Each structure stands twice: as structure tokens, then as C-alpha cells.
Amino acid sequence: MLLSIALLATFAGFTAICFATVKRQRDIWKSPLGRQSVLALRLSGVLLLALSWAACAAIWGPGMGTVAWVCVVGFVPIALVFPLAYAPKQCAFAGGLAGALAGCLSLIALVTH
Amino acid sequence: MEKKSFTQEMSWLHTWSGLIFGWLLVPIFVTGAICVFWFEISVWARPEVHAMRVADPADLMEFSEAYLKKAAPDSRLWRITFPATDHRDPILTLNWLEPDGKLAKRTFVPDGSGAPVVTSTIGGRFFVNFHYALNILPRETNPVGLLLVGLASIAFLVGVVGGVVVHKRIFKDFFTFRPKAKSRQRTWLDAHNVLSVLPLPFHFLIVFTGLLFFCYAYVPSGIATLFQGSESAFLTSAATSRNSEYGDLSRTEPGTPATGMPLRTLYDSALPGLAPEPMGYIVVRDPGRNNAAVEFFGTHHHGIYIVNTPRVALDGSSGEIVRVMQGRPPVGTAWDTAAGLHMVFFGGIPMRVLYLVGGMAGAIMMATGQLLFTIKRREKTVSPSKERFFTVVDKINVATIAGVCFACVAHLWAIRLLPYGMADRPIWEVRMFFVAWALAFAHAALRPTRTAWTEQLAATAMLCLGLPVLGFLVPHSNLFEMIARGDWKTAGVDLSSVGFGIVLAMLARIVSGKRATQSLHKPSLIPA
Numbered sequence: 001m002l003l004s005i006a007l008l009a010t011f012a013g014f015t016a017i018c019f020a021t022v023k024r025q026r027d028i029w030k031s032p033l034g035r036q037s038v039l040a041l042r043l044s045g046v047l048l049l050a051l052s053w054a055a056c057a058a059i060w061g062p063g064m065g066t067v068a069w070v071c072v073v074g075f076v077p078i079a080l081v082f083p084l085a086y087a088p089k090q091c092a093f094a095g096g097l098a099g100a101l102a103g104c105l106s107l108i109a110l111v112t113h
Numbered sequence: 114m115e116k117k118s119f120t121q122e123m124s125w126l127h128t129w130s131g132l133i134f135g136w137l138l139v140p141i142f143v144t145g146a147i148c149v150f151w152f153e154i155s156v157w158a159r160p161e162v163h164a165m166r167v168a169d170p171a172d173l174m175e176f177s178e179a180y181l182k183k184a185a186p187d188s189r190l191w192r193i194t195f196p197a198t199d200h201r202d203p204i205l206t207l208n209w210l211e212p213d214g215k216l217a218k219r220t221f222v223p224d225g226s227g228a229p230v231v232t233s234t235i236g237g238r239f240f241v242n243f244h245y246a247l248n249i250l251p252r253e254t255n256p257v258g259l260l261l262v263g264l265a266s267i268a269f270l271v272g273v274v275g276g277v278v279v280h281k282r283i284f285k286d287f288f289t290f291r292p293k294a295k296s297r298q299r300t301w302l303d304a305h306n307v308l309s310v311l312p313l314p315f316h317f318l319i320v321f322t323g324l325l326f327f328c329y330a331y332v333p334s335g336i337a338t339l340f341q342g343s344e345s346a347f348l349t350s351a352a353t354s355r356n357s358e359y360g361d362l363s364r365t366e367p368g369t370p371a372t373g374m375p376l377r378t379l380y381d382s383a384l385p386g387l388a389p390e391p392m393g394y395i396v397v398r399d400p401g402r403n404n405a406a407v408e409f410f411g412t413h414h415h416g417i418y419i420v421n422t423p424r425v426a427l428d429g430s431s432g433e434i435v436r437v438m439q440g441r442p443p444v445g446t447a448w449d450t451a452a453g454l455h456m457v458f459f460g461g462i463p464m465r466v467l468y469l470v471g472g473m474a475g476a477i478m479m480a481t482g483q484l485l486f487t488i489k490r491r492e493k494t495v496s497p498s499k500e501r502f503f504t505v506v507d508k509i510n511v512a513t514i515a516g517v518c519f520a521c522v523a524h525l526w527a528i529r530l531l532p533y534g535m536a537d538r539p540i541w542e543v544r545m546f547f548v549a550w551a552l553a554f555a556h557a558a559l560r561p562t563r564t565a566w567t568e569q570l571a572a573t574a575m576l577c578l579g580l581p582v583l584g585f586l587v588p589h590s591n592l593f594e595m596i597a598r599g600d601w602k603t604a605g606v607d608l609s610s611v612g613f614g615i616v617l618a619m620l621a622r623i624v625s626g627k628r629a630t631q632s633l634h635k636p637s638l639i640p641a
Contacts, residue, residue: 003463018288060460064417067318068460071467074312075474077288081307085290 001105006055006069008102010076013048015095016041018080027088048099049073051106058109120278127275132486134268135479136509140517141244141262142479145319146472147521148240149457149465150606152201155236157606158528160589161222162203164600167196168225170392171377173205176227178376181400185209185217189367191397193376196223197412198391200602204230234528235539239546240521245327248543253344256330263331266324273317276309283310298489301481308478315471316478322455325448351445368404373429376407383409386425386437397429405429418446418453462602480514508557508565515569516553518617522576522610523549529583529590563624570621577614581607 018024020041022032033041052072057065084091117125147154156162177193184207185191194206205221220230242248249258277283283306290303309316329336329347340346376395390411398406408426412419424438441449453459457468487503487510495503527545531538557565584590584607595604 014288021288024288060464064460064464067417067454068464068467070314070318071464071471074315075467075470077311078307078474081288081290082304084288085292 001109002055002059005102005105005109006052006059006072007076008098008105009048009052009055010072011080012095012099012102013045013052014077014080015092016045016048016099018084019092019095020045024084024088028092044099048102051102055106120281123275123278127272127279128486130268130275131272131479131482132506134265134272135483136513137247137261137265138269139476139479139483139513141247141265142472142476143517143521144240145244145323146469146476148237148244149468149472150609151237151241152197153237153602153606154240154525155234155238156200156203157590157603158234158236159204159230159232160587161228161231163589163595163603164598165203165222165224167198167200167203167223170195171380172225173223174376174380174395176221176225177205177207180219180227181207181209181397184219185211186401187212189399191400192394193397194394195392232533233535233538235542236528239524239543243546245323252330259327259330263324263327266320269320270317270324273309273313273320277313280306280309282306296492298485298492301485301488305478305481305485308474308481312471312474312478316475319455319468319471319475322451325451326455351442351448367399368402370401371403371405371430373401373405374432379407379427379429379432380409382432382434383425383427386434387411387423390423400429403430406435417459418449419458476514480510483510483514504562507562508554511557511562511565511569512550512554515566515573516550516557519553519569519573519576520546520550522573522580525580525610526576526583529580529587563626567621567625570617570624574614574617574621577610577617580610580614 019028020033020038025032053065053069056069056072059065060068080091080095173195174193181188181191181193188209188211190208190210192206192208194208196203196205203223205223207219207221209217211217222228222230239248242250245262246252246258247261249255252259280302286303286306287310290300290307292300294300294303324331329344333342336342336344336347340350376397387409390413393410393412395410396408398408405428406426407429408424411423413423424436426435426437427433428435440446457465483506487506490499491503524542524546527542531541531545535541553569556569560568581592584592584595589595590603592604592607595601595607
């Protein structure tokens with residue numbers, strides 16, 4: 001479960017950072033987002049990536065976990081960028097869903113641990 | 114002559130070293146990614162050890178000692194390697210030194226029954242041998258393969274650093290992939306960048322640690338000066354320098370015959386020094402003599418790396434503990450860490466899957482770069498002589514990208530299909546890889562480029578999808594039975610083969626251009 005948290009959080013985090021750029025916002029919204037929304041997206045992106053590191057560290061410990069995180073952060077975005085070109089809206093939706101799922105699973109993991 | 118800018122110089126280097134060494138690096142990455150699971154492939158290749166119970170080391174020890182006493186009573190060295198407790202390498206291996214200095218080897222199933230491992234196969238070892246030395250072995254006498262791989266690795270690191278300079282827009286175009294761009298170059302460049310930028314740390318890590326692993330062989334002057342060119346002397350020193358006051362256990366002359374203590378008894382006295390680590394292997398020097406020395410090696414899973422400490426050495430005739438060694442000197446630890454990071458002995462199956470994906474992504478990243486070479490240049494008008502050169506490049510690309518995948522699966526087919534009683538079976542398994550690869554080169558040379566791509570990808574996909582079917586011809590290798598008895602590691606080889614088969618079949622379909630012409634009237638990504 002922790003590994004799926006890492007994967008989902010990375011996907012969601014990169015989606016958030018991605019839609020913080022004006023170029024990507026034009027794909028789904030008519031006008032670019034306001035400054036605060038952009039900042040919120042960036043912050044949540046960074047937090048989600050931090051969560052994915054925490055999940056890796058929880059599985060393997062900080063040393064090995066970082067190695068795993070480098071892999072996860074390296075390859076998960078590939079699964080975002082290619083579909084993004086064909087279906088940006090669905091990607092944004094999937095990113096949101098992944099983030100929500102990662103959050104729920106983390107809560108469950110925290111409670112049950 | 115006008116002086117070129119730094120970026121232009123880098124671009125030249127990135128392009129040409131990428132193209133030339135890419136032909137070597139794509140096969141190295143493909144085989145390297147596969148050999149993350151080489152133990153599993155080795156088990157998969159030996160039906161008689163599938164899902165076998167691993168007996169207690171003490172029981173295996175008794176059997177091994179009895180066997181070695183009979184088979185090699187006068188040998189000066191025995192070595193008993195226990196099956197790994199994590200089932201990655203579930204084989205009991207006995208070695209002894211023959212009078213002519215060669216190391217004899219017998220392998221047995223791990224359940225303590227003493228039945229030999231009968232399948233003569235290279236298992237997953239070929240992928241290892243190919244990815245570090247292009248199968249040009251032994252590297253001590255013929256280091257050409259090792260040096261070529263080293264050179265290619267340095268070219269890779271140079272290419273990675275140069276790539277950051279050359280592809281200036283990588284951060285601006287961070288999330289950009291434009292499949293509908295007017296120029297095909299744009300699309301491929303985007304794909305190349307996406308596959309390069311974020312995985313860069315991982316790719317740097319894997320290639321750099323690979324280089325570190327054989328640093329002493331790439332720069333041999335240190336060993337030549339300090340150890341008179343003896344690699345083994347260097348390795349022994351690097352592993353034991355902290356304990357050098359104990360000296361080496363090997364003796365110049367064997368002692369007089371004597372009845373030593375049984376290994377089992379010695380093991381009981383060694384056990385407190387080894388705990389809590391599992392047994393790795395035992396080395397017995399001068400067995401059955403009054404100067405016998407028995408050394409027990411634990412397997413220490415220390416985070417990222419595995420080292421063969423603790424070590425406990427005992428006097429074989431009196432049973433006294435001669436020395437206990439914990440840990441390794443700092444140089445050894447640094448090397449172990451690099452090796453551990455490269456060979457991913459840590460983190461279990463999920464970590465190895467991540468490494469497999471990483472290696473494959475690296476191969477695909479370089480493949481997109483190879484394809485870009487001609488795609489980019491063909492967008493301008495080209496002279497007939499240049500066109501001829503590009504055609505040759507295209508054909509080599511087909512054979513080194515799709516062809517090497519074909520050869521890898523063909524090798525696995527050979528492991529399953531060659532007759533079990535065949536003489537030199539492992540050698541033929543390896544030959545089948547090169548035969549298949551040569552076929553791929555010939556096929557690429559004879560067919561038009563796009564047809565060659567489609568056919569080789571489709572053929573590889575079919576071989577991948579067919580691999581589990583072959584299991585039904587071999588005992589204990591029926592995929593459904595393997596799943597039913599929970600032998601996921603062995604079944605995983607077949608299942609991943611099916612997975613790769615599906616992906617390759619999809620790729621073949623995309624490359625064939627059928628899908629594109631049906632839906633949209635746009636040019637195919639691969640030139641005809």
C-alpha cells in the first residue's frame with residue numbers, strides 16, 4: 001500500500017506542478033489561473049512529492065527509500081506526459097483523483113500503523 | 114574558420130557519440146535491465162528447483178561434507194555455497210580445487226535429498242555477461258568487452274551531461290509532448306526529452322556505479338604498481354586490510370593426514386559469531402589434514418549492500434576459533450555500496466521492478482535519440498550519398514533496438530527448447546542469441562526500414578507471448594501450476610514476458626502505420 005501511495009502521490013504531484021504552468025492551463029481552461037491558485041498548485045505539488053518520499057522512506061528507510069524515490073520520480077511522470085498530449089482534461093482529473101487517493105491511503109496507513 | 118560555440122561543440126559530441134555508442138548502449142541497457150532478475154531467470158531455466166523447500170544449513174552441511182570426502186578427499190580447498198534463504202538462488206553448490214588448479218563444480222537441489230541439478234543451462238547469467246563485457250570472457254585474459262563497455266559508459270555520462278547543454282529547452286518544455294506537431298522531429302525530440310530529463314539521476318547513478326564496480330580493471334596501473342598486477346591480491350587486501358594481522362589462511366604445504374572435526378560441530382561453535390546473519394558459504398582449506406582451516410561466511414544484508422561478513426575461521430582439527438571478522442574496511446564498504454546500488458541486492462521485488470523499468474526507460478530514451486539522428490537530417494533536402502548513409506544508420510538502428518530484443522527472447526526460447534541432454538548446452542543457448550541477432554541484422558539489411566521495424570517488433574512480440582506456452586513442454590513449468598502453488602517469482606518470468614509481448618505488439622501496430630492511416634490522415638512516425 002505504501003508503494004501505491006508513493007506512485008499515486010508522485011503522479012498527482014507532477015500533475016499539480018504541470019497545471020501550474022500557463023501553457024498547460026490553456027489546454028483546459030479559457031483563461032490562465034490567478035496567482036494564488038498557481039501558488040496553491042505548486043505548493044500541493046511539492047507537498048505531494050514530499051509525501052511520496054515519505055512513503056518510500058517508510059518502506060525502505062531513508063537511504064534506500066531515496067534511491068527508490070529517485071526511480072519513482074524519474075518514471076511516473078512519463079506516464080503523465082504522454083497521455084497529457086491526447087487528453088489533458090482527463091489527465092487533470094486523474095491527477096486530482098490520484099492525489100485524493102494518496103491522501104486517503106496515507107490517512108489509513110497512519111491510523112492503522 | 115569560424116569558431117563554434119560551446120553548445121555547438123556539445124551538440125556535435127552528443128549527436129555522434131550518442132549515435133555510435135548508442136548502438137552498443139541500447140543492447141547493454143536492455144540486457145542490463147533484464148539481468149536485474151537474473152537469479153529468477155536462472156531458477157525459471159531449471160525446472161527441477163522450482164518451488165523447492167530449502168533445507169536447514171546444518172543438514173546440507175552433513176550431506177556436502179560426505180559428498181566432498183568421497184569426491185575430493187585430497188583436494189586442498191573445498192567450498193560449500195548454501196542456497197539463498199530468499200529463494201533467489203535456491204541451489205547448493207560444491208566446489209573443490211583439482212590437482213591441476215581448476216575449480217570443480219557440482220550443483221544440487223536445496224531440499225537436502227542430494228539430487229543433483231541436472232539441467233545444464235546458463236540461466237540468466239548470459240544477460241549479466243553481455244551487459245558488462247559483451248560476453249567476451251574471461252575478462253582477465255581478454256578485456257576487450259569490458260573496456261568497450263567502459264568506454265560506452267563514459268560516452269553515456271558525457272552524453273547525459275552534454276544533453277543538458279544541447280537540449281536547452283528541456284525545462285521550458287518540461288511537460289511537453291506534441292504528437293500532432295508538423296515536424297516529426299519535434300515529436301521525437303519531445304519524447305527523447307521526456308524520457309531523459311527526469312530519469313537522469315537514475316541513469317547517471319546506474320552507469321556511474323557500473324563504472325565504479327570495475328574501476329580497478331579500467332585503470333589497472335594502481336594494481337600493477339602496488340600488487341604486481343594481481344587482481345585477487347588487491348581484492349583480498351581491500352576486503353581484509355583491517356584484519357591483516359591475522360594473515361591469509363592459505364598454507365603453502367598440506368599437513369599430515371588427520372581426522373578433523375565434522376563441519377556440523379564446527380558450525381555449532383561458529384554460530385554465535387555469525388548470528389543473526391544467515392549462512393552464506395564455507396571454505397575449507399586442506400581438509401582432512403592436521404592444518405585444516407575452516408572459515409564460515411555469513412551473508413550480511415546491510416541496507417544497500419550485501420557483504421560476506423561476519424566471517425568466523427576455525428582450526429579444523431582442534432575446533433578452536435582462529436579469528437572472527439566483522440564489517441569491512443572503508444574502501445571495501447565504499448565499493449560494496451556502489452556495487453549494491455548497481456546490482457540492486459536490496460529492497461526486494463518492488464525495488465527490482467523499479468530498476469527494470471529504469472533500465473528499459475534508458476534503452477527507449479537512447480533509442481529515440483538514435484531515431485532522431487536520421488529523422489532530423491531527412492527533414493532537410495539530402496544528397497544521394499547522405500541518403501545512403503542514413504539508410505545504413507536506419508538499418509543498424511532496427512537491428513540494435515528491435516533486433517536485440519528479438520535476440521534476448523530467442524535466447525530464452527533456446528533455454529526452454531534445446532534438448533536437455535545436449536552436450537555444451539549453455540554454449541548453444543548463448544550461440545542462439547547471436548544467431549538470432551545476426552538474423553535480425555540480415556533481415557534489417559534486406560527489408561525496407563519501416564517493414565523491418567514492424568516485422569522485428571511483431572516477431573519479438575510473438576516470441577514473448579509464446580514463451581509461457583513452452584513451459585507446458587517442460588516438467589514443473591506449467592504457468593497455471595506455478596501460480597497455483599504460489600511460485601510467483603518463477604511464474605513472474607513468464608508473466609512479464611507476456612507483458613512485454615503485449616507492449617511490443619502494440620508498438621508494432623503503431624509503427625506499421627495501420628492505426629494512423631485508419632483514424633487520421635497523418636504521416637507515420639517512422640519513415641517508410
